[in-house]
Amino acid sequence: MNATARAQLGAQELKRVVFTEVMIRRRVREMGRDIGAWYGPDDDVLVLGLLKGSFVFVADLVREIPRPIQVDFILASSYGEERVSSGEVRLVYNPRAEMAGRHVILVEDIVDSGNTINRLVPLLLDRKPASLELCTLLHKRLSHPKKEPRWVGFDAPEEFLVGYGLDFAESFRHLPYIGSI
Ligand code: IMP
Ligand code: MG
16 A cells, blocks of 8 residues: 555555456446447436535546536535444435436445435436436445346445445545455
8 A cells, every 4th residue: 555545544444445446447337338229319418416425427427428417416415423234224315307307327336225326216206308328336244125227337245344435434536446344
């Protein structure tokens, strides 16, 4: 680990690096190409990032999608400082973007219990998009959400992961790689 990486971590210790910057960059590029190829040339595509965890992933992903898209975000309530899901999901910020008749891609950082997806999908479908697909960087494969993501970056180990947008008590989001604590 170099000096910059040590400084980013502060006094905290990572157990191990799980996905390196290079692995993430390569996979995100593939996912962007796959997403671009999925839609027809005239489809009106809206990428909807789920804050806060997906903000780094969305920023990298959209730059790898070789077709016209628009980008917005939604904010649902999170775990707070707990490491386990409370099961409750609220929409804190509702996107202003019109969804009716558009092809919406909900982008998540990680699927764990599947709770977030199970609660958000019906809310988004209420807005009558032409289609709704899910994209997640990581999937712990511990659950079978009602709707499975069409695009998954990596299957994730059953550990608590941080970095590249993922937090523990709001820390570690800025790490350019993903590690476990
Ligand atoms: P789910 O609703 O249990 O599927 O969890 C989804 C959300 O929980 C993700 O969007 C993350 O914000 C958070 N989360 C789940 N597992 C982890 C983890 O290992 N590290 C950091 N955040 C996580
Ligand atoms: Mg979180």
